[in-house]
Amino acid sequence: MGIFDILGPVMVGPSSSHTAGAVRLGLFARALLGGPPRKAEMALHGSFAATGEGHGTHLALLAGLLGLEPDDERIPEARNLASDAGLEVQFTLADLGEVHPNSVCFTLEGSQGPLTLCGSSVGGGRIQVWELDDFPVELDGEYPTILMTYPDRPGWIAVVSALLAQARLNIATIKAHRTARGGVALLSIQCDQVPPESTLVALRSLPDVVSVRFVPALGGHA
Amino acid sequence: MNTLTLCSAVEEANGRGIALSSVFLAREAETSQRPEAELQALMSTRIAVMRHAMKRGVEQPQFSRSGLVQGGAQKLAAWQAAGGGLLGGLFSQMLASALAVSEVNACMGRVVAAPTAGSCGVLPAALFTVADAHKIPEQRLNAAFFTAGGIGLVIERLASLSGAEGGCQAEVGSASAMAAGALVELLEGTPEQVEAAVAFALSNLMGLICDPVQGLVEEPCVRRNALGAVNAATCAEMALAGLRSPFRADAVIETMGKVGRRLPEEFRETARGGLAALPFPPHA
Numbered sequence: 001m002g003i004f005d006i007l008g009p010v011m012v013g014p015s016s017s018h019t020a021g022a023v024r025l026g027l028f029a030r031a032l033l034g035g036p037p038r039k040a041e042m043a044l045h046g047s048f049a050a051t052g053e054g055h056g057t058h059l060a061l062l063a064g065l066l067g068l069e070p071d072d073e074r075i076p077e078a079r080n081l082a083s084d085a086g087l088e089v090q091f092t093l094a095d096l097g098e099v100h101p102n103s104v105c106f107t108l109e110g111s112q113g114p115l116t117l118c119g120s121s122v123g124g125g126r127i128q129v130w131e132l133d134d135f136p137v138e139l140d141g142e143y144p145t146i147l148m149t150y151p152d153r154p155g156w157i158a159v160v161s162a163l164l165a166q167a168r169l170n171i172a173t174i175k176a177h178r179t180a181r182g183g184v185a186l187l188s189i190q191c192d193q194v195p196p197e198s199t200l201v202a203l204r205s206l207p208d209v210v211s212v213r214f215v216p217a218l219g220g221h222a
Numbered sequence: 223m224n225t226l227t228l229c230s231a232v233e234e235a236n237g238r239g240i241a242l243s244s245v246f247l248a249r250e251a252e253t254s255q256r257p258e259a260e261l262q263a264l265m266s267t268r269i270a271v272m273r274h275a276m277k278r279g280v281e282q283p284q285f286s287r288s289g290l291v292q293g294g295a296q297k298l299a300a301w302q303a304a305g306g307g308l309l310g311g312l313f314s315q316m317l318a319s320a321l322a323v324s325e326v327n328a329c330m331g332r333v334v335a336a337p338t339a340g341s342c343g344v345l346p347a348a349l350f351t352v353a354d355a356h357k358i359p360e361q362r363l364n365a366a367f368f369t370a371g372g373i374g375l376v377i378e379r380l381a382s383l384s385g386a387e388g389g390c391q392a393e394v395g396s397a398s399a400m401a402a403g404a405l406v407e408l409l410e411g412t413p414e415q416v417e418a419a420v421a422f423a424l425s426n427l428m429g430l431i432c433d434p435v436q437g438l439v440e441e442p443c444v445r446r447n448a449l450g451a452v453n454a455a456t457c458a459e460m461a462l463a464g465l466r467s468p469f470r471a472d473a474v475i476e477t478m479g480k481v482g483r484r485l486p487e488e489f490r491e492t493a494r495g496g497l498a499a500l501p502f503p504p505h506a
Contacts, residue, residue: 001375001378001379002250002253002254002375003246003250003261003368003371003372003374003375004261004264004268004371006336006337006371006374006375006378006383006400007265007268007334007335007336007337007345007367007370007371007374008268008334008335008336009334009335010267010268010271010332010333010334010335011332011333011334011335011339012330012331012332012333013326013327013328013329013330013331013332013333013339013342013439014327014328014329014330014339014340014438014439014440015339015340015439016335016338016339019330019339020335020339047437050437051436051437051438051493053287054286054287054288054436054437054438055437055438055439056330059330071332073331073332075330076330123384123386124335124338124384125335
């Protein structure tokens, strides 16, 4: 925490949690999708559902999906920008259970396939993504992040961390998640440095790997 | 580096014979590993965003979707221009400036959260109004914002800057304390006077609840930004005149944090208590 966290972020109002954080959730989802979505359904929970309209939360989520940063003055026009971009949009209200009051689940379709992502805006523009394609995760978008899925078998984490060590990448956090034993597992790695393309290529060519995605650190943070 | 408190910062400033802003700037340069000149340039860009929002809010009346914000800043500016100012033009100008930035925020314009979006009007209104009236050079204004930021860091560490955690006293109250201290430095007061202004400002707003009508950052939030700015000027002036605080600012800050934690949840940004609990829209 520094002085520019106190005198910042620069953002489009009215609320760092309902607006700036919502933009960042949209940006994170867009980055994971690997490009602009063609179709987006967003289920709003709690305070996002109750006061989202007045806070511009809908516009902010859309703006993030369209790649706008939290201080972009075009955020209020996000609906028009979405329709210009041919993005099919639907908002619903949902009870997502015992989660943070400012939460949303995205169901997206992009050129590289579908994606579901659930996350919360936890204050000051900071976010927490807690579900990705049915895997429980813990991601905050503050770090360059590698996400890979692979068959749940012994030895994967050792192989992956050796590859990262070769590239001199320091791991800030690493977590393995799975939906069932022996099924497909998801490994999320938040790094201190941006991994070189060669490392991502090496990860993608590991035998039996299902997918490897990379998400850069989000800008405009709290 | 020792832990940051206002007491330790004042001691360091006095020991080295420098202003509090220099203590905070040097500390920021060390923790962020960035040169001071780069940090000052970044501060200038934040100041420019604040100035732009202030101008916009006064010149173009802002209307929110809810109807709760209806160009209040422009009304005040017009009232002042017509000679209506009760306490002179400067006072009306400070009120108009606070409303302007806060209304731009409510209407999805670009602002600097300082320390939060809900309290973004306090610092620009207090600092720009006084700096412009006293023709204070940009460099000193830039320095005063580091004082404000440093005070904010201490409050964040010893208490809270979040309405959901500590009520409005933690947002508008903290912004007001940051502005009060920065105003003292802007007018070349001593580090002790900065500290006294911070203690006064937080004491005056102690216990202020967060009760946003409809959960929106509009009513009563926008006018409370004007209150925060005026309270900052009030407290800075009392500190500069030599009034002393019986308590160290750190103790007042910690007390604000304790009061915040004991506030019932309905008074902490849940929109379930206070003004937020009144029937809305009100019956005619």
